[in-house]
Amino acid sequence: MGNASCILVGCIDQASIGVVEKWGRFEKLAEPGLNFFNPCAGQYLAGVLSTRINSLEVKIETKTKDNVFVQIISSIQYRVVKQNADDAFYELQNPREQIQSYVFDVVRAQVPRITLDQLFEQKDEVAKTVLQELEKVMGEYGYNIEHILMVDIIPDPSVRRAMNEINAAQRLQLASVYKGEADKILLVKKAEAEAEAKYLGGVGVARQRQAITDGLREKILNFSHKVEGASAKEVMDLIMITQYFDTIKDLGNSSKNTTVFIPHGPGHVRDISDQIRNGLMEGKAGSSGAHHD
Known part of the structure; x- marks a missing residue:
């Protein structure tokens, strides 16, 4: 009974480990839970260590x-x-x-x-x-x-400022490169569009002139067959002069307040006829070249 009265009870928490000594020397480790110690035999709990992180x-x-x-x-x-x-x-x-x-x-x-x-x-x-x-x-x-x-x-703060400045400069340089590439692409696309527009415009003019030439040729042939003794050149001159006077008439009937000074006279009419004929011949030659291409 005397020995039993010397027994002490100690409780060690979870995630902890107890260190038990006997007469001042390490004896054993006490696991978590209920532990019994005998002080009469010099045994006691020297300390508890946490095993948590x-x-x-x-x-x-x-x-x-x-x-x-x-x-x-x-x-x-x-x-x-x-x-x-x-x-x-x-x-x-x-x-x-x-x-x-x-x-x-x-x-x-x-x-x-x-x-x-x-x-x-x-x-x-x-x-x-x-x-x-x-x-x-x-x-x-x-x-x-x-x-x-x-x-x-x-x-160091001074180094951080320098690093930020270098980083900012590199980003600005990269942004400039990207902007330059974008501007270059826009210029190239714009030039390509202008070239394509000019090409298509030229094709349209050539086709227009070809249509005019074909129409005049058809009129001349029909007129020559219907009027005996009329040559193609005479019919062409007649058509050109007729269109010339029609143009003057249209200008006179226009509602716009526009004044147009046109030289008039037999010599001028002949010159205009020659110029129109030469222009149509050039248009025909240009149209033929476009078909060959």
């Missing part, structure tokens, strides 16, 4: 290979290894300071070997190196490093 944020200031001072913010997640909780309890008084010191050492050994651009590109590699080194060291003290994340890389 802890997070530690570390800020490190260092210099890159191209002499740029940067501040690196990293997040380290670690936890006590349940089977080695006694090492964690006895070996390290302040594990957070120890982890922070090792992170400082590894980062300051790695970052000065690379440039600022490489640091941004290889930050995951740097974090992996830190993780490997920490696992070696902290594993001996009963801690496991779960994950390391490089949260942010902050260059």
Whole structure:
């Protein structure tokens, strides 16, 4: 009964581990739940460690290979290894300071070997190196490093301003290139459209002249057959003079307030007839050339 009265009961929370000592020496680890201790035999609960994941944020200031001072913010997640909780309890008084010191050492050994651009590109590699080194060291003290994340890389303010200016200049240059290409395409398309319009206009004029020539030819042939002794040239002259007078009549009947000065006389009529005939012959020649093309 006397021994039973010395028994103490202790309850250890879930995700925790207890360290039991006997006469001041480590005896065993106590699992979560209800545990019994015998103080009369020198047994007692020396302490309880959490096995949950802890997070530690570390800020490190260092210099890159191209002499740029940067501040690196990293997040380290670690936890006590349940089977080695006694090492964690006895070996390290302040594990957070120890982890922070090792992170400082590894980062300051790695970052000065690379440039600022490489640091941004290889930050995951740097974090992996830190993780490997920490696992070696902290594993001996009963801690496991779960994950390391490089949260942010902050260059010196003057360097950040310079980087932003370079980035802005590059974007403006790229925008200018795109705008120049767009303007070039518009000019090319405009030139192609104008060329096509001129070509189609020329084809239309040639067809118009061909139609006029065919119509006059048909009239001349019909008139020559109906009037004996009339040559094609005489009929052509007659048609041209008739159209000339019809044109003067249309101008006179026009409702617009327009004054047109036209030379008139037998010599002028003959000249106009010759000019019209020559123009029709040229139009016929041009139409024939277009058909050959």
